[in-house]
Each structure stands twice: as C-alpha cells, then as structure tokens.
Amino acid sequence: MSHASTGRAPVEERRSLKELAGAGFGVLWAALMRLFEPPMAALQRVLGIGRMPYLFLLPNLAFFGVFVITPLFINLGYSVTGGTDLYLSERPFVGAEQYGFLFDCGSWIDPTSCREDRFWRGVYNTITFVTFQVAFMVLFALVTALVLNQEIRARGFFRAVFFFPVLLSPVVVALIWKWILLRDGLLNAMLLEMGLDRILWLADANWAMFWSVFVSVWAHMGFYTLILLAGLQAIPPDLYEAAEMDGTSRWRAFWRITLPLLWPNLLVVLVLALIRAVQIFDEVYVLTGGGPGTATQFLVQYIYNTGFANRVQNFGLASAASVVLGVVLFALTITQLALARRRDGAA
Amino acid sequence: MTTETAASTTGRGRAPQKGVVMGFLTRRRGGKRLHWTDWATWAYLAFGILLMFGPIVWLLLSSFKTQAGLQEFPPTFLPLSQVTVEVEGSPRPLPLFRVTMEDGSVRELAEVRRIGIVSTMIDPADPDERISVPIEAREPIRAFQLATENYTTPLEQFDFGRYLWNSVFVTVIATMITLVINSMAAFALSIYEFKGRNLAMGFIISTLMIPITIVLVPTYVVVASLGMVNSLWGVIIPGAATPTGVFLLRQYMLTLPKELIEAARMDKASEWQIYWRIVLPLSLPALAVLAIFSIMWRWNDFLWPLIVLNQTEVYTLQLGLNAFQGELNTQWNYVLAMTVVTLLPVALVFAFLQRFITTGIASSGMK
Structure with a gap:
C-alpha cells in the first residue's frame, strides 16, 4: 500500500483510472457481501469461532468433491462397464473388456493390426506430434528468451509481442491460420508470387501435421519464454562480467554459465510442455478437424469422438481411453513435481 | 574487435578510415561495437x-x-472494393472499370454484362450507347472501403448476438463465483490454525493433477444428473473452484499482518466481516490477477462447452464460431469479423494486464 504514495505521477493517474473502473463493480460486490453478514454472524454464534474455517472451506471443497474427485473415481467405474446407458447403476459390468478391446493388437508397431485402430492411430499421431512440438517449443522458447534477455531497446514491447498469442483462444488461433493456409490464402499467393506451385496445406497428411505443430508452437511459445526469461534474469550478472574480464567468448559463456544455471528451468519447461502437448485437442480440431482422414486425430479427439461426437456414444470405451491417458499424465506430473522440488531446492 | 583487425591487416589508405566509419555507426553505449550476435x-x-x-x-x-x-x-x-455506379435503366448498381479503348484512350465504363471474353459496357454519363470491350482491356476501379456489414450482419441477423451474450454471461458469473469461493478457502487456509488444514491444502493442490481431458465422461454424467446439460450453468459450475486460484490467494494472504485481524476481533468484528472488509481489500492485487486469469480461461474455453452445450441457443462465441466455420460454404467475411470480435476482449484485457505487470515491477523495484 505504501508504494502508491511514493509512485510517480503516471502511476498515480493509472491507479485513479483503475479505481474509477472498479467503483461500479465494488458497489455491487459490497452489497452482495453485506447480504451474507447476518447469516454468517448467526452461524458463528452457533458453531463458535473454532469451526469457522471449515465453513469457509466448505464451498470450495464441495465443488472439488463433486466435480473433480467424484468424476475421477467413477471414471474407473465407467471403464469397466458396457452398454449405452448414461448412469453407472444401469450399466452392465464387463470387467477389463474395454481395456482388452483397446489393446487387442496383432503387432504393436502397426496400428492397422489393432481391433480399435482409431485409438492406435490417435496414439501414434500424438507421439509424433508431441515429439516435434515439444522439441521445437523448447528450442524456440529458449532462443526467444535468450534474445529478449539482451540489453535491447523496448524489451517490454518485444516481450509482449511474443507473449500475446498465449492469450488467444484455440478457436481464434486456428481460424487465423486456417485463413492463411486456405487454397486461395495468403501463403499460396506468396508461393505463386515466387513462381512456385500452390500447395493444399491442410489436405496433405504430412503438411497438416506440420501446421498442427507450427500453430501450437506459435500459440504457446510465449508462456515458456516467460518462464525461461525469469530463469535467465535470476542468473547473477557478475558471473558474465567476470567471464568477460577473463576473455571468455560469449559462446563459451553460454555453454559454461547460462545453460548449467538455466538447466533446472529448462527441465520444468520441458515436462510442462509435454503434459500440455499430450492433451492436444482444441487448436488442431478447429484447424484440421483431425484430417485429412485421421492424419491429425489425437488421443483426446479419440476420447471426444468415442464418448460424445459419434452417433453411438460409447462411454465405457472413452473412459478406458481416458484412464490410459490419465496414467501417462500422472507419470509426467510426478516427474514435474520431482524436478520442481529439485529446482527450488537448488535455488 | 573484428573490424579493427580486418582494417589493420588490409594495409594503410582507406581501410582504416572505413574501420573508423563502421565503428562510429555501430558504436553503442559504453563504447562497445556491435557483436554479430547483436x-x-x-x-x-x-x-x-x-x-x-x-x-x-x-x-x-x-x-x-x-x-x-x-x-x-x-x-x-x-x-x-470495386466502385459501383447507379446507371439509369439498370435495376442494380454496376461495377466500374477503367477501359483502354482501341485508339489508346482510357475511359471509365460500367459493365452491364459479360459473355465469355467480351464485356458489354456503358458510359454512366451516356447510358444509351452500348460498347463491346474485350475483357483483358478493362481493369476494375477500386477504392478503400471498410465492409462493416461483416460485423453488423452476423451480430444482428445470425445468432452471434446471442453467442456473445452467452459468452459474457459465462465469463462474468463464473469469474465472480471463482473469486468468492476461492478467496473464502484461501482465507480459511491462511488466517486460521485448525485441524486438517494441511490435509485440505494437499487435497486442493492434488486436484491440480486432474485435467478435464481425463474425466470428460464422468464429469458429463455428474453435470447431466444435475440437469445442467445444455445450460450455461453446466459450463460455469464445474470449473468454478480452481486449485491455482486458492494457491495464489493463499500465498498472498499469508503475508498480511496477523495483528490486523486480532485488532478487528477485539472490535467485535465477525469472521465474515474480517474476511470481506479487511482481508479481501488488502488482497486486491492477488484477486485482480486471479480475475484476469479467470476471464481468460472462461472466455477462451472450448472443450468443456463443446461437450455440455449441443444446442445453438446456448452456444458460446467460441462454439458458434467453430460451428459457423465448419459449414459447407463458409462465409469467410463473417467468420473473420466474428474472430476479431472474439479476440477483442482478450486484447483489451491484455492491455490492462501489461500495465498491471509494469506497475507491479515498478512497485517491487521500489521496495
């Protein structure tokens, strides 16, 4: 609070503008909060002050319990039942049949040999996507963070430029790029201008995968750049000064100072990017619809199609596939937590 | 460094001078020259x-x-867009072209119709005379024009006005609920010492590990059994409690001085009063950050609304836009305009967020 009085004039102005905008909302808010005063005071008299924290916790825990924890457990229930009924009590128990169906494969490397080949295509597409997307994501986020960490003019502006696509919705991101990649879009116009042939970017399986990776890196890179930038700025500058005095080249300074000190942050970024990439759905679904054919159909889209989009909603199979995805994500999250603990311990 | 050595090895004469000029042009504060990395x-x-x-x-x-x-x-x-002119005797405005005539003169003519490679044109000043022109001799006359109907038509005549309202409703109500219930939980977890505090905290943090993608079916069933399918509440309620929100607010509230709360209790303030009259106003920076995050999450949300909302009346802007772009003959002029409408609030919040970040850095720099 004390900063406000010491702030310079522009900061003062901004504050007053913000206060003005918040005033209308504040009146509503206060009225709502005051409404709760008498009942909460009455409850406090009945329960005593020692039980008040439980009361404050109750709404949150109730929401978590009903909409997160309960679903997590009944998900297992759905994955061992069959039929098309919505409610678990009406569904026949089938044991591990759904899992058996998912994993019934002639050969592990050939998705066409599996009974549920759409699932395995989704798995292999996801593996391809994750491999390239995470590699490019970490690489470009690192390079961008290194560039933005230099002493350059208008650094705040450039940081904003690289960060802002993070805030765009997946639908907006996909449509921005779809418009550029259309048959008569900007990119093909450029190709023709350069004397090359038109390419149907989203109708070719390999190009569709390429653009899925490209667009998702474009959209999310700024987030990881910000994490890495914070890591870079935490490296004490006297290390570089000392290195410069010793006549160390910048290249060597990068390998000997920057990379080792940034390593913990890089690992965290890597695993975070992995967790997000495995769950890829929105942008690619709007951009390619999973096509051409099933070339860009990923695991989450398989779950969505099986459980919701297909004419016959197969909740059991969708749940079994979610459990498989959940196991993968759980392993990745545990890795992330372990890495984060090591980073914070080292710092 | 490199320019100097290059200059000295190429001998005397103009080379050293070139080095000086380059050095001057590329000199930076502190007298260092531009490295190739710059x-x-x-x-x-x-x-x-x-x-x-x-x-x-x-x-x-x-x-x-x-x-x-x-x-x-x-x-x-x-x-x-091409300029059109009203011509007497024609029911609709005709497109205007610049035509190079056979004698080399250039005239501005309006096209009545085109058959194959021959276009029938008239002079707007003299509508009675018909002129046949080969199509390669004409060139459309264009003028800068903003097609604002791309924006007004979908909002007024299609359902986009409704989608917009649905999105605003979901975003505002969900953010309010998120702020209230998460700040209540954070208040309990930061101000009080009570049995089960760590357990509750662990429980909340552990939900961070459960993304919606792995519980789609059962969450849908829970929402369906509460009768909230195809209702905006089915989108608002399930994500209202967020572990990130509780964590963020709790970390902030832990820094508030305990004496303040003790003093309020001395003055016979109820716990609810302490919560909303003392702790919440002091946590405003953290609440603002959570509000910004929540607005972004809700406005941009796609997968969960896609599952819960299947009727166009309850579509949010994101769903409406996705459905509209997936139609067989996509009217891209409307899709693009509605994409701009969809990203506009986020752009506005971003301007606000940027300011927030810079003031945050400024104030922490002063500390």
Whole structure:
C-alpha cells in the first residue's frame, strides 16, 4: 500500500483510472457481501469461532468433491462397464473388456493390426506430434528468451509481442491460420508470387501435421519464454562480467554459465510442455478437424469422438481411453513435481 | 574487435578510415561495437514481429473486406472494393472499370454484362450507347472501403448476438463465483490454525493433477444428473473452484499482518466481516490477477462447452464460431469479423494486464 504514495505521477493517474473502473463493480460486490453478514454472524454464534474455517472451506471443497474427485473415481467405474446407458447403476459390468478391446493388437508397431485402430492411430499421431512440438517449443522458447534477455531497446514491447498469442483462444488461433493456409490464402499467393506451385496445406497428411505443430508452437511459445526469461534474469550478472574480464567468448559463456544455471528451468519447461502437448485437442480440431482422414486425430479427439461426437456414444470405451491417458499424465506430473522440488531446492 | 583487425591487416589508405566509419555507426553505449550476435538479435526480433503480429494484422485487414474482395486472388493488402455506379435503366448498381479503348484512350465504363471474353459496357454519363470491350482491356476501379456489414450482419441477423451474450454471461458469473469461493478457502487456509488444514491444502493442490481431458465422461454424467446439460450453468459450475486460484490467494494472504485481524476481533468484528472488509481489500492485487486469469480461461474455453452445450441457443462465441466455420460454404467475411470480435476482449484485457505487470515491477523495484 505504501508504494502508491511514493509512485510517480503516471502511476498515480493509472491507479485513479483503475479505481474509477472498479467503483461500479465494488458497489455491487459490497452489497452482495453485506447480504451474507447476518447469516454468517448467526452461524458463528452457533458453531463458535473454532469451526469457522471449515465453513469457509466448505464451498470450495464441495465443488472439488463433486466435480473433480467424484468424476475421477467413477471414471474407473465407467471403464469397466458396457452398454449405452448414461448412469453407472444401469450399466452392465464387463470387467477389463474395454481395456482388452483397446489393446487387442496383432503387432504393436502397426496400428492397422489393432481391433480399435482409431485409438492406435490417435496414439501414434500424438507421439509424433508431441515429439516435434515439444522439441521445437523448447528450442524456440529458449532462443526467444535468450534474445529478449539482451540489453535491447523496448524489451517490454518485444516481450509482449511474443507473449500475446498465449492469450488467444484455440478457436481464434486456428481460424487465423486456417485463413492463411486456405487454397486461395495468403501463403499460396506468396508461393505463386515466387513462381512456385500452390500447395493444399491442410489436405496433405504430412503438411497438416506440420501446421498442427507450427500453430501450437506459435500459440504457446510465449508462456515458456516467460518462464525461461525469469530463469535467465535470476542468473547473477557478475558471473558474465567476470567471464568477460577473463576473455571468455560469449559462446563459451553460454555453454559454461547460462545453460548449467538455466538447466533446472529448462527441465520444468520441458515436462510442462509435454503434459500440455499430450492433451492436444482444441487448436488442431478447429484447424484440421483431425484430417485429412485421421492424419491429425489425437488421443483426446479419440476420447471426444468415442464418448460424445459419434452417433453411438460409447462411454465405457472413452473412459478406458481416458484412464490410459490419465496414467501417462500422472507419470509426467510426478516427474514435474520431482524436478520442481529439485529446482527450488537448488535455488 | 573484428573490424579493427580486418582494417589493420588490409594495409594503410582507406581501410582504416572505413574501420573508423563502421565503428562510429555501430558504436553503442559504453563504447562497445556491435557483436554479430547483436545483428542476429535484431534480425530475430524483426522476423518475430512479422510472424507473431503479421497473422493478426492480416486477420484485421481481411475482416473488413467484402465477400467479393476476399475471393480475389492474389489477395489485395488493404480492404479495397470495386466502385459501383447507379446507371439509369439498370435495376442494380454496376461495377466500374477503367477501359483502354482501341485508339489508346482510357475511359471509365460500367459493365452491364459479360459473355465469355467480351464485356458489354456503358458510359454512366451516356447510358444509351452500348460498347463491346474485350475483357483483358478493362481493369476494375477500386477504392478503400471498410465492409462493416461483416460485423453488423452476423451480430444482428445470425445468432452471434446471442453467442456473445452467452459468452459474457459465462465469463462474468463464473469469474465472480471463482473469486468468492476461492478467496473464502484461501482465507480459511491462511488466517486460521485448525485441524486438517494441511490435509485440505494437499487435497486442493492434488486436484491440480486432474485435467478435464481425463474425466470428460464422468464429469458429463455428474453435470447431466444435475440437469445442467445444455445450460450455461453446466459450463460455469464445474470449473468454478480452481486449485491455482486458492494457491495464489493463499500465498498472498499469508503475508498480511496477523495483528490486523486480532485488532478487528477485539472490535467485535465477525469472521465474515474480517474476511470481506479487511482481508479481501488488502488482497486486491492477488484477486485482480486471479480475475484476469479467470476471464481468460472462461472466455477462451472450448472443450468443456463443446461437450455440455449441443444446442445453438446456448452456444458460446467460441462454439458458434467453430460451428459457423465448419459449414459447407463458409462465409469467410463473417467468420473473420466474428474472430476479431472474439479476440477483442482478450486484447483489451491484455492491455490492462501489461500495465498491471509494469506497475507491479515498478512497485517491487521500489521496495
């Protein structure tokens, strides 16, 4: 609070503008909060002050319990039942049949040999996507963070430029790029201008995968750049000064100072990017619809199609596939937590 | 360094002078010359601006083009559209062309109709005379024109007005609920010492590990059994409690002085009063951050609404836009304009967020 009085004039102005905008909302808010005063005071008299924290916790825990924890457990229930009924009590128990169906494969490397080949295509597409997307994501986020960490003019502006696509919705991101990649879009116009042939970017399986990776890196890179930038700025500058005095080249300074000190942050970024990439759905679904054919159909889209989009909603199979995805994500999250603990311990 | 050595090895004469000039041009504060990495930095940044901003600029420009303007190939950069003129005896306005006549003179003529490679044209000043012109001799006359009907038509005549309202409703109500219930939990977890505090905290943090993608079916069933399918509440309620929100607010509230709360209790304030009259106003910076996050999450949400909402009346802007772009004959002029409408609030919040970050850095720098 004390900063406000010491702030310079522009900061003062901004504050007053913000206060003005918040005033209308504040009146509503206060009225709502005051409404709760008498009942909460009455409850406090009945329960005593020692039980008040439980009361404050109750709404949150109730929401978590009903909409997160309960679903997590009944998900297992759905994955061992069959039929098309919505409610678990009406569904026949089938044991591990759904899992058996998912994993019934002639050969592990050939998705066409599996009974549920759409699932395995989704798995292999996801593996391809994750491999390239995470590699490019970490690489470009690192390079961008290194560039933005230099002493350059208008650094705040450039940081904003690289960060802002993070805030765009997946639908907006996909449509921005779809418009550029259309048959008569900007990119093909450029190709023709350069004397090359038109390419149907989203109708070719390999190009569709390429653009899925490209667009998702474009959209999310700024987030990881910000994490890495914070890591870079935490490296004490006297290390570089000392290195410069010793006549160390910048290249060597990068390998000997920057990379080792940034390593913990890089690992965290890597695993975070992995967790997000495995769950890829929105942008690619709007951009390619999973096509051409099933070339860009990923695991989450398989779950969505099986459980919701297909004419016959197969909740059991969708749940079994979610459990498989959940196991993968759980392993990745545990890795992330372990890495984060090591980073914070080292710092 | 490198220019100096190059200059000294190429001998006397003009070379050293060239070194001096280059040195002057590339000199920076502190007397250091530009390293090659500085050039690479600026090249990267220039390319970055083009790649990150270019698509948005292209979207904005395209969203103001008419449907005819969008179908032009190669596309024009600015939203230009062909000039039309009202001609006596013609029921509709006719497109205007600049025509090079056989004798080499240039006239501005309006096209009545085109058959094959021959176009029948008339002079707007003299509508009675018909002139046949080969189509390669004419060139459309274009003028800068913003097709604002791309924005007004979908909002007024299609359902986009409703989608917009649905999105605003979900975003505002969900953010309010999120702020209230998460700040209540954070208040309990930071101000009080009580049995089970760590357990509750662990429980909340552990939900961070459960993304919606792995519980789609059961969450849908829970929402369905509460009768909230195809209702905006089915979108608002399930994500209202967020572990990130509780964690963020708790970390902030832990820094508040305990004496303040003790003093309020001495003055016979109830716990609810302490919560909303003392702790919440002091936690305003953290609440603002959570509000910004929540607005972004809710406005941009796609997968969960896609599952819960299947009737167009309850579509949010994101769903409406996705459905509209998936139609067989996509009217891209409307899609693009509605994409701009969809990203506009986020852009506004971003302007606000940027300011928030800079003031945050300024105040922490003063500490």
